[in-house]
Amino acid sequence: MTTPVDVLIIGAGASGAAVAWSLADTRMRILCLEQGDWVKSSDYPSNGRDWEARGMGDFSFSPNRRASDVDYPVNEDGSPIKIANFNGVGGGTILYAGHFPRFHPSDFRVHSLDGVGDDWPINYQTLEPYYAENDRMMGISGLAGDPAYPPMNPVMPPLPLGKAGAKLAKGMNTLGWHWWPSDSGVATADYDGRGKCINLGNCLGGCAQGAKASTDITYWPHAIRAGVELRTRCRVREITTNAQGMASGVIYYDAHGVEHFQAAEVVILACNGIGTPRILLNSTSTRFPNGLANSSGLVGKNLMFHPYAGIFGYFEEPLDGYRGPLNVIRSQQFYETDLSRGFVRGYTFEFSRGRGPVGTALADIGTGRLPWGAGHHDAYRKLFNRITGMVAICEDLPEEHNTVTLDRTLTDSNGIPAPKIDYTLSENSRRMLDHAVARASEALRAAGAYDVAAESPLSVGGWHLMGTARMGTDPSLSVVNEWGRCHDVKNLFIVDGSIFVTSAGVNPTSTIQALALYIADSIKQRLANLFD
Amino acid sequence: MDNVDLIAGENPWSAQQRRSLRCLLGRMIPASGDYGVPGADDEAIFADVLTTARPHANHVHDALQRLDALAQGSYTDLDTAQQLVVAETFRAEQPALAGLLAAITVQCYYRDDRVMRSLDMEPRPPFPKGFEVEAGDWSLLDPVRVRPKFYREAP
Numbered sequence: 001m002t003t004p005v006d007v008l009i010i011g012a013g014a015s016g017a018a019v020a021w022s023l024a025d026t027r028m029r030i031l032c033l034e035q036g037d038w039v040k041s042s043d044y045p046s047n048g049r050d051w052e053a054r055g056m057g058d059f060s061f062s063p064n065r066r067a068s069d070v071d072y073p074v075n076e077d078g079s080p081i082k083i084a085n086f087n088g089v090g091g092g093t094i095l096y097a098g099h100f101p102r103f104h105p106s107d108f109r110v111h112s113l114d115g116v117g118d119d120w121p122i123n124y125q126t127l128e129p130y131y132a133e134n135d136r137m138m139g140i141s142g143l144a145g146d147p148a149y150p151p152m153n154p155v156m157p158p159l160p161l162g163k164a165g166a167k168l169a170k171g172m173n174t175l176g177w178h179w180w181p182s183d184s185g186v187a188t189a190d191y192d193g194r195g196k197c198i199n200l201g202n203c204l205g206g207c208a209q210g211a212k213a214s215t216d217i218t219y220w221p222h223a224i225r226a227g228v229e230l231r232t233r234c235r236v237r238e239i240t241t242n243a244q245g246m247a248s249g250v251i252y253y254d255a256h257g258v259e260h261f262q263a264a265e266v267v268i269l270a271c272n273g274i275g276t277p278r279i280l281l282n283s284t285s286t287r288f289p290n291g292l293a294n295s296s297g298l299v300g301k302n303l304m305f306h307p308y309a310g311i312f313g314y315f316e317e318p319l320d321g322y323r324g325p326l327n328v329i330r331s332q333q334f335y336e337t338d339l340s341r342g343f344v345r346g347y348t349f350e351f352s353r354g355r356g357p358v359g360t361a362l363a364d365i366g367t368g369r370l371p372w373g374a375g376h377h378d379a380y381r382k383l384f385n386r387i388t389g390m391v392a393i394c395e396d397l398p399e400e401h402n403t404v405t406l407d408r409t410l411t412d413s414n415g416i417p418a419p420k421i422d423y424t425l426s427e428n429s430r431r432m433l434d435h436a437v438a439r440a441s442e443a444l445r446a447a448g449a450y451d452v453a454a455e456s457p458l459s460v461g462g463w464h465l466m467g468t469a470r471m472g473t474d475p476s477l478s479v480v481n482e483w484g485r486c487h488d489v490k491n492l493f494i495v496d497g498s499i500f501v502t503s504a505g506v507n508p509t510s511t512i513q514a515l516a517l518y519i520a521d522s523i524k525q526r527l528a529n530l531f532d
Numbered sequence: 533m534d535n536v537d538l539i540a541g542e543n544p545w546s547a548q549q550r551r552s553l554r555c556l557l558g559r560m561i562p563a564s565g566d567y568g569v570p571g572a573d574d575e576a577i578f579a580d581v582l583t584t585a586r587p588h589a590n591h592v593h594d595a596l597q598r599l600d601a602l603a604q605g606s607y608t609d610l611d612t613a614q615q616l617v618v619a620e621t622f623r624a625e626q627p628a629l630a631g632l633l634a635a636i637t638v639q640c641y642y643r644d645d646r647v648m649r650s651l652d653m654e655p656r657p658p659f660p661k662g663f664e665v666e667a668g669d670w671s672l673l674d675p676v677r678v679r680p681k682f683y684r685e686a687p
Contacts, residue, residue: 046659053639109686147681161668169672198662208659323663336684361638372560377567
């Protein structure tokens, strides 16, 4: 048996890193168990000529495609949208694009304003100071003054527009539509030991420059210097409980497959909207036969993605192609509810820059624009560096039939039951996606595109995993309370995207981390009576 | 033959299969004198393809078997026009296998030095040199800056 700790955090990704850093100033003994490894910047694909190929292999965002021994398999046959994640120090921030928008005030009041979903038990004002603190810790670039948001002050200037951004901005201006520089985790100046962006163009494969705010290079160095222990290659099987029904620690496997028990006074789950319900559902006992913290029956239910559409325009003149970060500008012209559009809630357009040489060929062999044979080279040169566009990231509403359960036969390399995803795209989402494709096509044509292609929904787009251990004040309708503590187990907390009540129509990392900092502060303020 | 045997073997494909594959690559992306680029059947690119294809050896094997079946013999024995017809038939009939072969081929072809230079790319990885991206004209944002706020307040 290992030495007991005061706080045990499971997962070293976006939320685990933030909560570890924030709690470090309590001087408690804090341990984080992470099933993956540290990733060396010299291992990232941008160091090699095969950078695009590796994005489809060992640095794919699909755990099933990577299939490394630190990944767990996911049965996603029951979902049109496939799971994306990364298991390692930094978690999903290793492979995310770096988009860093906040939720809007209306995103916390979906039921009150629009009569769908549920309201959050907290609001924008609750999280605002934590958003700002997180922006400083992660080092966010952007521009103040966006009329789509309450005031905020990014800590670095915005990313360059480039040829593609300027082209798209002109199209949006022609239509009179909103756009604004993206809030981004990509540094535009040297910041807290990170180098500024040098436009490698492969943010999704991990940033070899270290410009992108992944938590292995933002929060973790600070947390470790403050005394937090981070133990890698430790895969948690289950959370154990004592006779009083409190969490007593976890059982985990080390890199050699040896089983250990780690005792803890407080356990914090930070494993994302798939990994967290997986552990809770695997943590059964006589007292908790349906999984831990699951008296509501809602652990693993209400899974939300963000249904994505990808829309790309073909232009006559050269644009940025493979150069530059994926983040550039966004539009929230269609964000707030307008029922005349045929759906409730809304979406964000996130514009991109272009494609690499391999990506260009792969995409347009698929669309039929790039032939085999004699016409290949002429056609390729009309495409290369001449494609840009956007994704629409649509708000997904909670529905109990969208679930994470345990697969009956599939297991990881330690024999732990794997998660099984069952998800159906709602009619509201379909209408929103259709609207987004039509409006994006207008914008691209207005920008000068001679042709437009779209994929909707993006099947690979399960980047955002939310809602499967929702927050609320009623224990029969939620898993955690309004400050992240499980209703059923008073020394068990959840700080990842599982606790989202609704998804908003923006990337969740900023809100996940703001919530983690808010919950850490809530714990610190209640240390004397934390378990009451 | 199962996938494990194919991967473990020194040569996952027979000499004839390798000839068929190389021939197909040349039909997929032929050399171009106009652009000064080799075809995908170039010796160096083909060697890269063989290495890259090894994890997918079983599927490549299936693809080449189907190609020969469509050729009613050896694909390499057909004349160029017939090879093109069979290649298109193969694409239409076996989109998944054809897509796999195309994916492997283009990821090797478009990282070849000669091909990258023909596209005005430096033949190097992105890091550490990086690339230039112009800042752009931020006056484009002026009409948006003067727009009234349009987010909804919520208590």
